[in-house]
Amino acid sequence: MLVRTRFAPSPTGHLHIGGLRSALFSYLWAKKNNGKFFLRIEDTDRSRYVEGAVDSIKKALLWAGLKWDDEPIFQSDRLDLYSKAAEKLLNEGKAYRCFCSEARLDRVRKLREQNKLPSGYDRKCRNLTQEEIDEHLAHGDPYVIRLKVPLEGETICHDLIRGEIRFDNNTLEDIVLIKSDSFPTYHMAHVVDDHDMQITHVTRGEEWISSMPVHILLFQALGYEIPAFVHFPVVLGKDGKKLSKRDGAASVIDFIEMGYLPEAVVNYLALLGWSYDDQKQIFSMDELIQFFDISKISKASAVFSYEKLDWYNGYYLRQLPLDDLYQKALPYFIKAGYVSNPPSTLEKEYILKILPEIRERIFRLKDIESYCKFFFHQPEIYNPDDFTDKGRDLNRAIEILKSILPILKETDFNIQSLEDSLKIYIDKTGIKVKDCFMPIRVAVCGSKYSPGLFETLSILGKEESLKRIENAIKYLGSSQLNTGTTV
């Protein structure tokens, strides 16, 4: 049988990173089996609908490379499907109209809780006489439609990850199928749609395990074949709660903006709760499709690690051909205001020179903004401590900078010439490499950390580099006067 899965988000906001993982797992399973993967928008709660959410979700899925088959399905377009199904259940005596007010439902719930009964509905309307029902209807009283859940026995559920799960029917509720606004609840819509769409594997988060038995009962009541169920473990934050903004980024859009590559996110997410063997860490989408196996998804929920994602992102950043890297990085240079939009030929060349030097030093493309600042702006302030190794004399650093200035003036600013000149200088003076290079680095970059010195100097060019060194000398001279720092 052809495998058919679906991702079924509700349009209540941006796609959560955990949602993307669920979508990924469903997608991989479908593709692995040469099946189909669909997108279904669960927009049955009109009060929670967020404008633009559908587009945002689609964009996130496409970004990750999860292309759905056919057109997305909107539940709000298929209301008659659900009411017909409900009508059928009503006629067959498998569901009933409930006229209880929300106020009464609240009261009942509280009372039952006080009496330590399983909280929920007391099934008052389950046994209404036809006369009572007709009377309510004649009055035009609002009602919901509830499923008549068997009062005894047990419902046995199967989950592909967890195996068999049993529920006593007396702990189950007469769930609402159709709300009083005649929209279906999740339960009803899910069962009708997954049957109608011929979904073979119902995939969703593990928060749905508790309602699996009533879903199975509903499938049976409607005479539908029961699909396979797969409940994915949840993605947690460091605090053990569901990952949220306070953990850092939580929605896919956030990760996109920070400059994570889809390859990295997909690779990381796939291995968060699923594993292939005890060795392989790097997976392309094709490999994931090839190797993915639902039964190897782990049962326990997983804590999201930004560190490990960063590691993956760094890896994929380094794998990227320079042209691709440029395309992806350019927006971040523009956003930081470092180059014009679109960039001039000169600016493009400049970025192309920078990229190979920084790609091993950044985790996310967003880091470009802070890491590359010195390539576009000369340092405004210096920390004198940066110029010297601990305990060394700042004056000496200044002297070294002064003495090196004329030498650099005579040097071509290409990597080879710079290296030659500075090596000669070091040999001649006997100054340690560190004591010579660090002051130059800090003068030019404003930081102790930078790409290679020769590379940095050659990218910045002679004029700019010399200007910065002179500036630094001036800055240090005056700061020494002002603070009286001598060492």
Place this chain on the structure above:
RNA sequence: GGCCCAUUCGUCUAGUGGUUAGGACACUAGAUUUUCAAUCUAGCAGCGGGAGUUCGAUUCUCCCAUGGGCUACCA
């Protein structure tokens, strides 16, 4: 309260009735080097607790603890 799910290094995980319990990230040290990073090498670190089954349990069973979910006319 009721029902349900889960539990191997800090984190993600592999694994088996007998293993030096393996890998990855992070961390530490070393190598390299002009700093940082990258890279390479090495190291640190784990089977929640208690019974039972067994010659032997991390692995099987039960109980407990802890964490999580559901208990809406939300999904």
